[in-house]
Amino acid sequence: MKFGILVNEGPYQHQASDSAYLFVKAALEKGHEVTRVFFYHDGVYNGTSYSVPPLDDRQITKQWSELAKEYDVDLVLCVAACQRRGMMDDGEAERHGKGANNVAEGFRISGLGQLIETGIQSDRLVTFGD
Amino acid sequence: MGDMSEGGTTKKFLYLNRKASYGTVYALESLEVVLIAAAFEQDVSLAFIDDGVYQIIKGQDTKGIGMKNFSPTFNALGDYDINKLYVEKESLDERGLTEDDLMPLVYEDEDDDWAEKPSIKIVNRAEMADLMQDQDVILSF
Numbered sequence: 001m002k003f004g005i006l007v008n009e010g011p012y013q014h015q016a017s018d019s020a021y022l023f024v025k026a027a028l029e030k031g032h033e034v035t036r037v038f039f040y041h042d043g044v045y046n047g048t049s050y051s052v053p054p055l056d057d058r059q060i061t062k063q064w065s066e067l068a069k070e071y072d073v074d075l076v077l078c079v080a081a082c083q084r085r086g087m088m089d090d091g092e093a094e095r096h097g098k099g100a101n102n103v104a105e106g107f108r109i110s111g112l113g114q115l116i117e118t119g120i121q122s123d124r125l126v127t128f129g130d
Numbered sequence: 131m132g133d134m135s136e137g138g139t140t141k142k143f144l145y146l147n148r149k150a151s152y153g154t155v156y157a158l159e160s161l162e163v164v165l166i167a168a169a170f171e172q173d174v175s176l177a178f179i180d181d182g183v184y185q186i187i188k189g190q191d192t193k194g195i196g197m198k199n200f201s202p203t204f205n206a207l208g209d210y211d212i213n214k215l216y217v218e219k220e221s222l223d224e225r226g227l228t229e230d231d232l233m234p235l236v237y238e239d240e241d242d243d244w245a246e247k248p249s250i251k252i253v254n255r256a257e258m259a260d261l262m263q264d265q266d267v268i269l270s271f
Contacts, residue, residue: 006269008156008271040159040163041155041156041159080159080162081159084155111166112162112163112166112167113166113169113170115163115269116143116163116166116167116170116172117170119141119143119172119266119267119269120138120139120141120170120172120267125267125268125269127268127269127270129270130156
């Protein structure tokens, strides 16, 4: 089955991104396809490279990056949500005159159209959030 | 899973609005998705349940809270061919609201000489469940 995933909450504050990660990992290990994970609202904070949680806690952003590398999963951060919340790749940082890129490896910033496309292309779109 | 037409798949998308407009950002960012989605020529419906019904209350004034009143944007949905807005009756009842408290959202029906028609339909909880059952994709905010 082709799954599309929508993550609407930030890491640590809410279990949504943990549940999404475990769901995606399990689905891929079972041989399903995950067309894309789209991060919206505070969900975009899952993709910050500036997160340094305590070492005895789960490393949420790193987990996503490793999953993207292992299974070639497309991790997309919504550009409009990122702009409100201070998430920038090189292009966005240059466009807005900001100094840094804080998008972690395996993530990319793109538009909301990618969410709609995911809904069209997936057999099931599964939302994680409140 | 949807119909094939004009070189692409058309699916039934339901945007399920469950939260009031200003306490959290969900309502505003949901509306932003709806406006982007309009460009994809999908079969789009909006539903308002629970505190989501407050999103389309008429006479909203946000001056006192320093936030932008985005409720006028709902008036533009008809121009984007988004004219199926379902509001759950029980959610209105539970909050002491009636249809008269809602914005008079309308669209122009191109199949009926551009007659102006209401976009809002009040449905009960069972009908809302049927509506959800009928969708391909539900985006719940």
